[in-house]
Amino acid sequence: xxxxxxxxxxxxxxxxxxxxxxxxxxxxxxxxxxxxxxxxxxxxxxxxxxxxxxxxxxxxxxxxxxxxxxxxxxxxxxxxxxxxxxxxxxxxxxxxxxxxxxxxxxxxxxxxxxx
Amino acid sequence: xxxxxxxxxxxxxxxxxxxxxxxxxxxxxxxxxxxxxxxxxxxxxxxxxxxxxxxxxxxxxxxxxxxxxxxxxxxxxxxxxxxxxxxxxxxxxxxxxxxxxxxxxxxxxxxx
Numbered sequence: 001x002x003x004x005x006x007x008x009x010x011x012x013x014x015x016x017x018x019x020x021x022x023x024x025x026x027x028x029x030x031x032x033x034x035x036x037x038x039x040x041x042x043x044x045x046x047x048x049x050x051x052x053x054x055x056x057x058x059x060x061x062x063x064x065x066x067x068x069x070x071x072x073x074x075x076x077x078x079x080x081x082x083x084x085x086x087x088x089x090x091x092x093x094x095x096x097x098x099x100x101x102x103x104x105x106x107x108x109x110x111x112x113x114x115x
Numbered sequence: 116x117x118x119x120x121x122x123x124x125x126x127x128x129x130x131x132x133x134x135x136x137x138x139x140x141x142x143x144x145x146x147x148x149x150x151x152x153x154x155x156x157x158x159x160x161x162x163x164x165x166x167x168x169x170x171x172x173x174x175x176x177x178x179x180x181x182x183x184x185x186x187x188x189x190x191x192x193x194x195x196x197x198x199x200x201x202x203x204x205x206x207x208x209x210x211x212x213x214x215x216x217x218x219x220x221x222x223x224x225x226x227x
Contacts, residue, residue: 033215035217042202042217042218042219042220043158044217045214045215045216045217048212048213048214055212055213056209056212056213056214058214090157090158101146101163101165102160102163103150103160103161103163104148104150104160104215105160106157106158106159107157108156108157
């Protein structure tokens with residue numbers, strides 16, 4: 001069974017540009033979560049999608065947005081890139097069950113570098 | 116708001132036992148998770164607690180006290196491959212639905 005896949009693995013963008021990151025969840029998982037992990041820092045919650053809808057978002061500006069497609073894959077878009085957006089962006093999926101005891105399965109991440 | 120505290124670093128010896136503590140403050144508590152993250156890799160799920168008490172899974176055990184906002188991860192018979200960061204994560208419900216917040220992680224160094 002394929003795990004959570006993310007693309008691209010690495011992405012280099014210039015300040016002010018837009019970045020698009022993609023995530024495919026484990027088959028059967030309906031929930032997708034996005035986290036930002038800056039160097040040396042913990043995971044910061046960005047967005048949660050379930051059944052095609054945004055269910056919750058973290059304390060990030062509106063230029064961080066995304067969507068979930070009918071096949072449950074997801075896109076994270078970051079507009080007007082800033083240098084401090086440089087980080088590892090992790091996508092995770094889980095069964096979309098409230099109060100589930102299942103932890104997240106993470107993808108290997110996209111390393112975004114803004115220059 | 117939510118807050119999760121765990122030690123930044125710990126060092127232990129191969130074969131020993133180590134306890135990694137986590138304290139949290141949250142409303143709408145809905146479960147506590149522990150993850151392991153090796154350098155340069157994605158976190159992997161270790162354990163889940165939602166009721167008070169100890170959950171044992173092989174060499175790893177996790178404990179929760181909801182009244183104290185406290186959890187610990189216990190690693191027995193330490194191996195060199197256990198050198199990694201251990202992340203405490205708390206799921207809670209808020210007006211926006213469920214949200215899982217991660218602590219900054221505890222870097223564990225296992226020495227021979």
